[in-house]
Amino acid sequence: MTDKLLEIDHLTVRFKGARTIHAINDLSLSLGEGETLALLGESGSGKSVTLKALLRLLPPKRTEIEGDIRVGGTDILRLSGRSLQRYRGGDVSMVFQEPALALDPVYTVGAQIAETVMRHKGVSRSEAMEVALDMLKRVKIPSPERRLQNYPHELSGGMRQRVMIALALACRPRLLLADEPTTALDATVQIQILLLLRELQKEFGMGVIFVTHDIGVAVEISERIAVMYAGQIVEEGTTREIIKDPRHPYTRGLLAANLHDVARGERLAAIPGAPPALETRPASCSFAPRCALAGPDCRAGLPPVVTPAPRRRVACLRADEAVPAE
Template sequence: MSALQSQSQPLVKVRDLNVAFVSKEATLHAVNGVDFDLAPKETLCILGESGSGKSVTLRSLMRLHPPRRTRITGTIQVDGTDIVAASERELSSIRGRLVSMIFQEPMTALDPVFTIGKQITETIRRHEGVSHQEAQRRALDLLELVQIPSARQRLDAYPHELSGGLRQRAMIAVALSVRPKLLLADEPTTALDATVQIQVLLLLKRIQAELGMGVIFVTHDLGVAGEIADRIAVMYAGRFIEEAPAEALLEAPEHPYVEGLLGATVTPASRGRRLTAIPGSPPNLRTLPVGCAFAPRCTSAEPNCRAAVPDLRALAPDRTVRCIHPAGLRPSMPPAMAFAAEERAP
């Protein structure tokens, strides 16, 4: 592929992705028709609460689900490779090399009885077949890249001998072993202290710029999303319900659910004001409603909302929402929202 083409072509292309987990008792529809693109070197944040399908979407990009119980349909292309159709054998050479992943809890995601060094070198040797010494040297470079102090000694350390922050850095080093084009991050900062969290985020940002990777970052934390993302996609009940550039979305959300999320978040501006909670609870993924999955909790829901799943509509070239009456088009706006809409108008 020429340089020009790779500029115009998206790194990731997902169309009508559906993921269901099948068991004897029930079928769980975790992802229900997700479309998105990721440009090279771009960071997309998938935001959503537990069970919204964000992690499942992420893991689909390297088909990391238990193969026997999972049904995936739709199109997933990463750097031109069809992930849905790939054989296990092809997948194993894509995983770690083209696409790799950072997990939420580095304590359980790293093998407790292997040293950090070994867990990095085995990945390098798997994909590049270099000598042990060469792999060892590169593992050291990687630990220095993720800013682990006294890296040489840490190569021989076991995961339990590191602090939470260092462990997550080691996890990042493992994921970067073979310089993947796409890095998937599954809530990589959720298990960390707030101060360590920001360090790890800054590190990820710096490394992304340095290595020029595409990053898809899953989180439930609006603050984290705002810190790292170029674009944010919000998931609810297995669907993307709103997708927009990060700033635009955080400033003026269109979907009532996203409005609700922002209303329930502590910001400097919300000081002294009462936080509003979203009433109700997320839907059961075994028995999804026919229409908009958020309708039962939505204050502006109308009969149309319950009749069919709303289409994804484009409000701007880089902005989509899956709602019949997004904030910008709502006839009777609450004053605060109206103000936000006005601000955006010019």
């Protein structure tokens, strides 16, 4: 295995307010240097909350966090002040789902990238603008010199996402977090952005965590997949293991509902029911109410974590009853 870039141990995140939301429950995960991992699951499964916890972007007054998060050996939950500022955008950067909301509408594209470079690298404005131009070229934006002077609203959705990627990578982070960066794009542009991210990941050698609800996207971009459900990782393995030999009933349900493999006129498979409310911490398998294989033992306590292979794990009593995908 490659050296560990990221180690998350027993992460728990609760949101306090009129009611308590148990968003993440005892999540453990690791990522090696230069690896690409997809966090796969339905909306509300905790994928985006996990990324925000990694960047310390959760509202501190309403959030309770337990566990340990280390990036390059540094305990990021203890960072504050300048150390936290250097960490965000320097060691770890994020590409958001909607760049129109993430980019500042009152500054040009070039000014925003240059400001980030000056803050983290301590270079002059002219040097920072050279970096900004170089990054726009690397993300393959047409007429990059002219685009430096554009405002975000003057660009198409696909071009704004390329700017977001350029901004995130301008300081050469060791870890890139991508939160559904292609969801708002049409199919053709989506493929272009995925290919670009894969190319830049290889060029820069950074680790990547890619959040998606689309298993086709996860297969295209990642070496490993971690499947999330109700704030927990229910299955993890290499992309090939997850696709060829899914062990958790939820993973198999996601594969069966995949639009990419359905013939015209064929009825889509669906997972019955809905994800659970997260107002109480789970005391048994969260997927049991939707699972055709569930028995009384599944509702009696939390499922054991089975490890059929190195870095392969499944949180399910029925892991050995899963039928491999055709």
